[in-house]
Amino acid sequence: MLRWDYIFTREHYIRFRANRRKKMSAVNHAQIEEAVRMILEAVGEDPSREGLMDTPKRVARMYEEIFTGINQDPAEYFETIFGEEHEELVLVKDIPFYSVCEHHLVPFFGHAHVAYIPRNGRVTGLSKLARAVEAVAKRPQLQERITSTVADTIMNKLEPHGVMVVVEAEHMCMTMRGIKKPGSKTVTSAVRGIFREDDRSRAEVLSLIKN
Numbered sequence: 657m658l659r660w661d662y663i664f665t666r667e668h669y670i671r672f673r674a675n676r677r678k679k680m681s682a683v684n685h686a687q688i689e690e691a692v693r694m695i696l697e698a699v700g701e702d703p704s705r706e707g708l709m710d711t712p713k714r715v716a717r718m719y720e721e722i723f724t725g726i727n728q729d730p731a732e733y734f735e736t737i738f739g740e741e742h743e744e745l746v747l748v749k750d751i752p753f754y755s756v757c758e759h760h761l762v763p764f765f766g767h768a769h770v771a772y773i774p775r776n777g778r779v780t781g782l783s784k785l786a787r788a789v790e791a792v793a794k795r796p797q798l799q800e801r802i803t804s805t806v807a808d809t810i811m812n813k814l815e816p817h818g819v820m821v822v823v824e825a826e827h828m829c830m831t832m833r834g835i836k837k838p839g840s841k842t843v844t845s846a847v848r849g850i851f852r853e854d855d856r857s858r859a860e861v862l863s864l865i866k867n
């Protein structure tokens with residue numbers, strides 16, 4: 657009896673959360689569904705054929721998921737600060753991310769490496785560096801903007817000695833279409849504070865990223 661109560665309670669809770677998400681959703685599902693139907697028609701497809709019937713709904717759900725960052729401010733992740741007197745390098749490397757190129761609306765994806773040197777005990781949780789990357793990546797984007805937004809957010813919120821962000825990514829708009837150069841990688845970096853002046857600190861980060 658207790659077990660059934662538990663299952664029903666849990667199902668209720670899951671449904672409640674799904675409904676709340678739908679209400680809070682910034683994405684207009686009906687509009688996306690209509691647009692996808694129009695695109696399918698425009699490319700000469702039949703949106704009512706069985707395989708495509710549910711596609712507009714799926715695409716709307718997908719956009720909601722991959723564009724959650726549009727309504728997120730990465731600065732929010734840096735409200736909690738640990739008073740830890742560590743004024744040495746912190747690097748979280750190989751943070752995988754997926755984004756969407758704002759020119760063609762196709763994916764670009766790769767890894768971000770985020771380094772900073774805390775000041776005045778303003779140390780953040782490591783996961784927050786990855787959360788900031790995630791929030792900034794999940795929008796129609798440019799790789800350069802992801803790189804500089806993450807760096808500037810950390811610089812503003814943590815006021816560290818310096819920040820260095822390196823992003824490596826493969827752009828599907830350069831591999832599956834257009835110039836068609838599969839395997840080509842774009843590397844961008846944003847360097848702030850002490851990393852700008854100090855070649856050795858910059859070199860240390862680059863060598864730690866490589867190894």
Ligand SMILES: Nc1nc2c(ncn2[C@@H]2O[C@H](COP(=O)(O)OP(=O)(O)OP(=O)(O)O)[C@@H](O)[C@H]2O)c(=O)[nH]1
Nearest residue numbers: 757758759764797798799800827829830833834835
């Ligand atoms: N700087 C930058 N450019 C990007 C990014 N993602 C895609 N692009 C580029 O955006 C450019 C858009 O160029 P356009 O000439 O307007 O569009 P296009 O005719 O589709 O360009 P091609 O890709 O060269 O066929 C292309 O050169 C893409 O490679 C990015 O994150 N940063």
Ligand SMILES: [Zn+2]
Nearest residue numbers: 757759760829
């Ligand atoms: Zn593109």
